[in-house]
Amino acid sequence: MNLPKDIIFEIWSRLPIESFLRCRSVCKLWYNWGYETIHQLPHLVLAVQPEASLPLHDDNKISSLLMMNVEGDHCKTRQIPLGFQLFERLLFDIVGSCNGFLCLCLPLPVYNCPIYLYNPITKEATLLPRSHLTPSLSRTVGLSTTVGFGFDRLDNKYKVVRVHEIPYIESDDEGEDCKKFNTLSEIITVNANAFWRKLDFPRAVRTYKGVHPVFLDGILYWLCDNILALDIHSEKHWTIECPPLKHSSRKRKSLIHIDGSLAIIDYNYHSPMSIDIWLLKGSKTMGFSFSLTTYDMSRVLYPQAGSGDFLVIAKLSHDTFLLELRSDQPILMNRSNQVHDYSIVLYSSITQQYLSVQGTWKKSMFQRHWMVPTLKSLNAEIDINSWTDEEDRLLVRLVTQYSARTWAQIAHRLVIENWIRFAKYVRAVRTGGQCRERWHNHLCFSFLSFSLVLGELLQRSSWNEEEDEILLTEYHGVLGEQIIRD
Amino acid sequence: MSSTKIFLKSSDDKTFEIDETAARASETLKNIIDGGCLDGVIPLPNVSSNILPKVIEYCKKHGGDNGSSKKIANGGVDKDKEILPDYDEEEDKREKVRVDELKKWEEEYMDFDQQVLYDLMLAANYLHIKGLLDLTVEKAASMIRGRTPDQIRENFNINSDFTPEEEEEMILIEDEWDDEWAFD
Numbered sequence: 001m002n003l004p005k006d007i008i009f010e011i012w013s014r015l016p017i018e019s020f021l022r023c024r025s026v027c028k029l030w031y032n033w034g035y036e037t038i039h040q041l042p043h044l045v046l047a048v049q050p051e052a053s054l055p056l057h058d059d060n061k062i063s064s065l066l067m068m069n070v071e072g073d074h075c076k077t078r079q080i081p082l083g084f085q086l087f088e089r090l091l092f093d094i095v096g097s098c099n100g101f102l103c104l105c106l107p108l109p110v111y112n113c114p115i116y117l118y119n120p121i122t123k124e125a126t127l128l129p130r131s132h133l134t135p136s137l138s139r140t141v142g143l144s145t146t147v148g149f150g151f152d153r154l155d156n157k158y159k160v161v162r163v164h165e166i167p168y169i170e171s172d173d174e175g176e177d178c179k180k181f182n183t184l185s186e187i188i189t190v191n192a193n194a195f196w197r198k199l200d201f202p203r204a205v206r207t208y209k210g211v212h213p214v215f216l217d218g219i220l221y222w223l224c225d226n227i228l229a230l231d232i233h234s235e236k237h238w239t240i241e242c243p244p245l246k247h248s249s250r251k252r253k254s255l256i257h258i259d260g261s262l263a264i265i266d267y268n269y270h271s272p273m274s275i276d277i278w279l280l281k282g283s284k285t286m287g288f289s290f291s292l293t294t295y296d297m298s299r300v301l302y303p304q305a306g307s308g309d310f311l312v313i314a315k316l317s318h319d320t321f322l323l324e325l326r327s328d329q330p331i332l333m334n335r336s337n338q339v340h341d342y343s344i345v346l347y348s349s350i351t352q353q354y355l356s357v358q359g360t361w362k363k364s365m366f367q368r369h370w371m372v373p374t375l376k377s378l379n380a381e382i383d384i385n386s387w388t389d390e391e392d393r394l395l396v397r398l399v400t401q402y403s404a405r406t407w408a409q410i411a412h413r414l415v416i417e418n419w420i421r422f423a424k425y426v427r428a429v430r431t432g433g434q435c436r437e438r439w440h441n442h443l444c445f446s447f448l449s450f451s452l453v454l455g456e457l458l459q460r461s462s463w464n465e466e467e468d469e470i471l472l473t474e475y476h477g478v479l480g481e482q483i484i485r486d
Numbered sequence: 487m488s489s490t491k492i493f494l495k496s497s498d499d500k501t502f503e504i505d506e507t508a509a510r511a512s513e514t515l516k517n518i519i520d521g522g523c524l525d526g527v528i529p530l531p532n533v534s535s536n537i538l539p540k541v542i543e544y545c546k547k548h549g550g551d552n553g554s555s556k557k558i559a560n561g562g563v564d565k566d567k568e569i570l571p572d573y574d575e576e577e578d579k580r581e582k583v584r585v586d587e588l589k590k591w592e593e594e595y596m597d598f599d600q601q602v603l604y605d606l607m608l609a610a611n612y613l614h615i616k617g618l619l620d621l622t623v624e625k626a627a628s629m630i631r632g633r634t635p636d637q638i639r640e641n642f643n644i645n646s647d648f649t650p651e652e653e654e655e656m657i658l659i660e661d662e663w664d665d666e667w668a669f670d
Contacts, residue, residue, distance in 0.1 A: 027647050
């Protein structure tokens with residue numbers, strides 16, 4: 001059966017990601033086409049990270065991402081499992097997305113929080129090194145960190161920017177204490193031997209806590225009292241004056257991109273509800289201007305009488321908005337009745353109607369990031385796929401220590417130990433399958449592993465039964481009688 | 487529009503008759519007709535006489551009413567948007583019956599084996615019949631969704647050309663999507 005490429009692509013474009021990936025293992029031709037296609041697939045995906053209580057899992061761990069696919073008037077969501085575990089029981093923020101890679105960061109008030117770059121489709125993760133500019137893992141009261149992730153098209157490199165705002169108390173002339181802020185900014189170019197460099201960034205900019213910059217066309221934008229822009233390539237920054245917004249509170253405004261431009265959304269939650277969208281036009285050399293459009297949102301919460309609010313995730317064509325909606329009353333279009341719903345709705349501001357409602361979560365915090373899936377491997381691009389000596393040693397040690405655990409747990413330990421011990425360089429995050437493969441095909445009978453395991457075991461005064469078991473089963477073939485004699 | 491007859495010749499030299507309005511469901515045929523190079527018979531060297539009647543059947547059903555076929559594809563969502571001032575309930579009811587009927591017809595129409603499906607996809611692609619292509623491609627996609635590579639190979643009549651080692655590697659990739667590894 002020989003279907004031409006365009007028909008196969010036509011078929012694939014209707015498949016969920018999982019099925020599409022499975023198609024690659026059908027035959028060589030499809031495998032090769034698979035790499036070509038993924039960039040042409042019309043999946044614009046919204047990664048939504050629900051907090052804690054997604055219906056499908058009840059413990060506190062994030063085990064999957066929710067991807068949303070908007071096609072015309074429909075949106076479909078599906079869950080895709082997260083390939084690796086971060087530190088147990090900790091949630092993470094998706095701080096940015098670029099070329100199909102997500103940037104994940106633990107939302108902790110510490111300087112040196114681990115930052116990962118992650119491809120949710122291939123499940124490949126890259127761990128960024130610790131910074132030597134900031135004090136290691138020390139906790140600061142009120143520290144707020146924003147992280148930006150962008151792609152430098154001129155140099156073909158990914159960069160991550162981290163801005164810490166450190167509060168301190170200073171007495172003014174009249175002897176009164178007032179809270180001031182210092183800013184510490186750093187930047188890293190993602191490659192094998194990269195390290196964090198100091199970035200020239202305005203001091204005390206007061207970005208909003210937990211609101212990460214938006215990346216658009218090689219520039220990162222922070223929303224503070226004004227808009228701060230940073231060119232990812234030149235690493236130069238400038239300020240864009242904000243238009244006169246109705247609301248100064250940070251919860252009442254947000255920065256998104258609409259139709260390829262940057263836009264500030266000013267929310268009016270008072271009846272009748274509306275939003276002002278200020279679209280940024282112009283350039284750094286020509287000067288900037290904003291154009292204002294007001295959209296009537298008075299019936300977003302109609303017909304339910306309850307209260308609530310909403311956030312714009314994206315503006316789609318024909319005045320259709322993708323909204324995150326929180327309302328006290330269940331939304332009528334949704335049959336399954338739940339209270340205090342967070343829902344994602346597709347809403348038309350012309351007809352004032354919901355086009356569709358996707359999913360309800362009892363309590364949720366969505367992180368909205370658009371991305372076009374890719375099969376590209378960042379680890380291959382920056383050449384860190386091969387195992388280093390240190391990683392090998394670590395793996396051998398972990399296998400002897402955690403013999404009764406699963407490979408996934410070993411991989412998880414490897415991430416943590418990698419972070420703690422060798423956090424100087426950018427590292428690939430290994431999956432359980434990779435650890436298993438490395439162990440069985442490269443290490444299991446190697447001299448390195450043998451000497452390490454033996455050394456490890458001999459150092460201890462007593463061995464437990466499990467370790468005896470390993471020693472006997474794994475090494476009996478190599479050493480034979482010798483182990484038993486020892 | 488007058489119902490001018492058009493003649494189509496299949497790859498194995500058989501001739502079929504079709505109304506011009508029906509033929510306009512195909513972009514390719516429409517261009518030929520509008521281009522004025524209508525010269526009695528249109529040869530279709532890529533479509534065999536087994537498939538051509540099936541294609542003509544589809545065109546007859548959908549010729550001239552591109553609007554309603556679109557409505558089926560959207561699964562009735564259009565209804566929500568149609569709050570026009572001169573909203574005619576009777577008209578709407580009739581439309582609904584027609585759409586339902588068309589859906590039922592499509593169900594019966596799509597009842598055929600794989601070989602016909604592939605040929606129909608190729609024909610729809612060649613003749614640029616959007617509706618038919620959507621219909622057939624959707625069916626093909628349903629033969630992939632949730633299936634294992636082995637099942638897909640069987641459905642699409644493909645032989646695996648991977649070496650056993652490559653195959654094993656593929657399974658490794660597959661499994662990472664499934665679950666954690668047990669320690670072995």
